[in-house]
Amino acid sequence: MSLRVLYFAGLRDALGCAHEEAAADGIGNVDDLRRQLAGRGGPWLALLEHKSLKVAVNQAMASLTTPLGDGDEVAFFPPVTGG
Numbered sequence: 001m002s003l004r005v006l007y008f009a010g011l012r013d014a015l016g017c018a019h020e021e022a023a024a025d026g027i028g029n030v031d032d033l034r035r036q037l038a039g040r041g042g043p044w045l046a047l048l049e050h051k052s053l054k055v056a057v058n059q060a061m062a063s064l065t066t067p068l069g070d071g072d073e074v075a076f077f078p079p080v081t082g083g
Contacts (some may be wrong), residue, residue, distance in 0.1 A: 001031060001070045002021055002024065003021070003022045003070075003073070004019065004020075004022075004072070005020050005022050005037070005075075005076070006018065006073065006074070006075040006076070009077055010078050011046060011047075011053075011077060015044065016018075016043070018071055022036075028068065029066055029067050030064045030065070032054075033068060034076070052079045053078070055074065055076055055077075056073075056074070058073050059075075062074075
């Protein structure tokens with residue numbers, strides 16, 4: 001299974017990349033993907049540490065339990081504040 005993974009805002013800066021194609025065999029949902037990526041260690045642990053991390057699957061807001069399928073696009077982004 002292949003997924004397109006996008007990173008936005010401060011998360012993109014911390015990871016040093018905006019997107020990647022990820023082989024995600026054995027990945028059933030967003031949380032599985034998040035934990036697999038965080039397993040890289042270092043700045044990737046931010047995917048687990050952000051308490052209010054937002055996620056979208058195929059450009060629709062999603063939750064950690066949202067199932068994933070081959071070719072899905074998953075976007076991770078920290079909450080945005082403004083004023």
